[in-house]
Amino acid sequence: MIDLQEMILEKDRLIPLLRKLKKESRLIAPVTNKHGDTLLSEINNIDRDTIDLDRQPQNSLKSFFLPQQEILAHYSVDTTGYNFTAPEAAKETIYFGVRSCDLTALLYMDLIFSKPAKDASYYDRRNRSVIITLGCNDPFANCFCEATNSGPYLDYGYDLQFIDLGSSYYVAAGRRKGADLLNKWDYFFRTVEEEDQKIRYQLFLEARGRFNRNIQVSHACHKLQEEEVAETIWEKLAGRCYDCGGCAYVCPTCTCFSVDDMAIDDSHGTRIRSWDACTSSGFTRMAGNHNPTDRTRHALKQRFLHKLKYDYQKHGKASCTGCGRCVDICFGGVDITTFIEMFTRDAS
Template sequence: MLKEYFLDKDELQTFVQRLIGKYEVLGMKLEDGELKYSRINSVDELRLPSSHRPLVPPKKWFYPERETLFTYRISRGRVKIEDSLKKLLTMKRIFFGMRPCDVRSLHILDKILLGRFHDPYYGIRRENTLIIELTCNEPAEYCFCTMVGGGPYVEDGCDVIFTRISEGFLVETRTVNGAKLIENNKDIFRKAREEEIIERNEIIARAYSKIEAKCVDLERLYNTLVRIYDSDMWNDYSEKCFSCGKCNFICPTCHCFDIYDEVDANLSSGARVRIWDSCHFLSFTRVAGGIVFRRERTSRVKQRIYHKLCYSIDEIGEISCVGCGRCIEVCPSKIDVREIIAKLEG
């Protein structure tokens, strides 16, 4: 399905305007001076920077931090349930300019949420959203995607890839839906020339060379984690950790949740709600009788690291860290997962 096209920088606005007219468009834009993934309502809002990625990942657009799963109402002895899934069936979205690490994160969430236990709310959002990846021409400060098998350019998991080159964008189609999107706008796209493809390849090669983190031997890392499970090094990290949960909520692949029921005062109506949860919270493993299985902070620090780098391999066949560096950026104690991996490798 791979085809390579060129979009002149002067035609970008035309393309985006057409998308806004047909889809709900999501992408990077400035809000209060901060780059965020958000709804794009006009052409001039969309940002396609050569570097940098939003602090908050795209996860919330597919797996909201708070979501009403269904509401109910009791009337005359009968219960009427309204499933929120119905409202998502007509969704038609394009995510324009998703960073490669975030594209990889959705691939991981797909394995988790669309695998043995299928999450229909996540699934319908994924199915109805076309993904346009934006290559990272320059790595950002906290990036270590190459350390965990990723990179500033990822071929799988998206429908179209945009790479900024000198006079516009080198555009690649990766899926049938991506090919249809470009074909429907073929009047502003043309076949890419050889020199444009070469320029794209050189940009990607330079971006890889600028990321200092080298790819680790994940099998060796897995075996090391199994061997040092009871190491005192985890106590050192737990002494620094505040158990604030920032790393979980800002992570593009963390997916743990809690479910509770909201009941109106008249007891005749209510809702079932899902919210994000954190394995760092003391309440995360609290069960009936007030027993907490991971009362010690060390066990909670280990849980996060082991889930990312060890348990995920057993569960989905790969680690669930994409090297975006968000957890490093927000940690008040400056706990750096790159240092942990380097120590384990050493």
């Protein structure tokens, strides 16, 4: 039974709290690097690293749970035979400043990597993680998480959720590990006053009114259950897809991967898992160059239907979390919002 708790953390106590947390485990937060880019990355020095809670991290949580490349096993081939051994265990890690969309994506990944059996590497990392989210008071330019039901604030799924009230954070525990942290470090916090709740609610309403984009995600999901997408739409989109895979790599819910063995020497090697993208021309190609999908017409079909049609059928929810990263990265201009707008406007 999770004992739900809500507390207030004054802003000047944030760094002291994070310092305590970092002593106990690895700490990941949005950090501005020397190039001026904000990325979720490991905090090495809490006093020198610049934690940036104002901008959207360019990366999502994905790479921390499904790394771009990871070792699934080591193998050896020698006189004793062909043997495999498991990789090292993950480290306890606290993630701070995670946006609502990115935690929603992680909850989706929990589902994907639990069937038919739990993926050992993924769940090793997941079980050793604590996720502290930050609700968005001011959605970013391409965000549409309200349309995907994954923000700007969350109702569940987080260990702790921080909401910026101006001079303090409204902190809510959603899971056992979050509640444990609040109890353990209770002297950093004060109790919630009625005024704090009023401000929080007011900020929530304002945040919902600040979205620049109105993307008809649920209308698209419903329409996809009823009718086929016109071939001309697929062809237009495919014609502007340059097979760079950028959308799949920045997407927090694109989890397709490849597995390859890499020889280290004649008798040793590693089994590597790496990100893959269904938009890539080699994704479905078999030995002998036979390919069951026609990329010239359908480069993006699987990507969009998977997120908006098939996942909606299977899980009752689209697997786009409205983070807007693919909008930023696609230089062909054929991101998921383009598709949704073309399809929902199409009167066929």
